[in-house]
Amino acid sequence: MRERTLALRLRDQPDDWTEPGAHPVVDQVYRVPLTLPLDGLAAVNVYVIEDPGGLILIDAGWAGPETEKALGEALRSLGHGLGDIDQVIVTHAHWDHYTQALALRASLGTRVRVGREERHTIEDFDLADGVWPRQVGLLLECGAPELAARVAAVPVEQDDRDMPFGPPDAWLSDGERIALSDRRLVVRATPGHTRGHVVVGDPSAGLLFAGDHVLPHITPSLGFERSPETYPLRSYLDSLRLVRELPDALLLSAHGPVTRSVHTRVDELIAHHEERLDEVLRQVASGAETAYAVARAMPWTRRQRRLDDLPVVHQMTAVLEIDAHLDVLAQQGAVIGQRAGGVRRFAPAA
Numbered sequence: 001m002r003e004r005t006l007a008l009r010l011r012d013q014p015d016d017w018t019e020p021g022a023h024p025v026v027d028q029v030y031r032v033p034l035t036l037p038l039d040g041l042a043a044v045n046v047y048v049i050e051d052p053g054g055l056i057l058i059d060a061g062w063a064g065p066e067t068e069k070a071l072g073e074a075l076r077s078l079g080h081g082l083g084d085i086d087q088v089i090v091t092h093a094h095w096d097h098y099t100q101a102l103a104l105r106a107s108l109g110t111r112v113r114v115g116r117e118e119r120h121t122i123e124d125f126d127l128a129d130g131v132w133p134r135q136v137g138l139l140l141e142c143g144a145p146e147l148a149a150r151v152a153a154v155p156v157e158q159d160d161r162d163m164p165f166g167p168p169d170a171w172l173s174d175g176e177r178i179a180l181s182d183r184r185l186v187v188r189a190t191p192g193h194t195r196g197h198v199v200v201g202d203p204s205a206g207l208l209f210a211g212d213h214v215l216p217h218i219t220p221s222l223g224f225e226r227s228p229e230t231y232p233l234r235s236y237l238d239s240l241r242l243v244r245e246l247p248d249a250l251l252l253s254a255h256g257p258v259t260r261s262v263h264t265r266v267d268e269l270i271a272h273h274e275e276r277l278d279e280v281l282r283q284v285a286s287g288a289e290t291a292y293a294v295a296r297a298m299p300w301t302r303r304q305r306r307l308d309d310l311p312v313v314h315q316m317t318a319v320l321e322i323d324a325h326l327d328v329l330a331q332q333g334a335v336i337g338q339r340a341g342g343v344r345r346f347a348p349a350a
């Protein structure tokens with residue numbers, strides 16, 4: 001009965017989720033897709049909540065003049081302006097979500113909040129260390145010295161140097177409630193995609209602002225962080241189970257259209273990772289000893305490409321993803337890991 005009520009309240013969505021504008025989701029909540037300067041990821045959704053106390057944004061986009069212009073135009077179509085934004089609640093500190101919030105703060109004094117555990121990546125941020133400093137060391141442990149050298153050589157671009165980055169006005173904590181005039185939002189820590197990722201629920205309206213934790217069409221990357229945690233996949237799977245235990249809600253994610261059921265998508269994501277764990281285990285059983293060897297033995301992307309044919313940064317995330325799966329298999333007792341000469345090697349448990 002409840003699901004039916006939620007489904008009926010969801011407004012018609014455009015066929016192409018990236019179509020610019022302020023698309024109504026339910027009363028007083030709008031989805032604003034903003035174009036991204038990235039290969040492969042076309043846009044990020046910013047959600048706008050109209051509250052008598054001011055506008056609340058969930059995420060803000062990739063800082064830049066085009067983002068600010070598109071966001072401003074979308075707000076104007078609703079009769080508002082950028083100055084009407086009371087605060088931005090950011091699901092995680094990746095640039096496509098966080099940096100435009102900091103740009104708004106710099107020009108308009110807008111309040112910005114992000115999950116407390118993002119402090120590691122924010123406080124460790126120093127481009128003098130290179131673009132992917134931690135990942136270079138992890139790739140060596142994965143048995144991929146040549147790939148590590150190529151990742152270490154990725155240059156820091158001027159755009160990277162110009163990007164606003166730093167601490168928010170306040171950190172968000174798990175379980176924190178944010179009382180607006182008309183609704184109450186609940187913050188839940190969902191580490192995995194990043195260690196400080198949060199989702200924001202509006203339980204009485206049946207909405208979940210899911211950031212990149214639950215995406216309708218893709219699985220979120222692990223390993224893109226400046227300062228990643230030790231076991232990101234274990235955290236991610238725990239965070240999926242946490243969201244599955246909340247009442248079902250409309251899925252308002254950061255990349256993709258609004259869909260009707262968080263639970264349906266979480267079940268698919270858990271099944272995907274279970275298949276992936278099985279496949280990694282099969283590769284270890286047939287003799288692949290390192291994360292790099294497993295990654296080279298497996299097909300990648302929907303087009304079943306070989307690891308060596310992927311762009312270097314995608315090779316990096318692919319190997320680190322396998323590394324995270326090997327850690328979970330070791331925690332489950334399915335494989336045994338040993339470190340020798342700075343490289344972690346795995347064998348099937350007897």
Ligand SMILES: [Zn+2]
Pocket residue numbers: 044094096097212254255
């Ligand atoms: Zn994102």
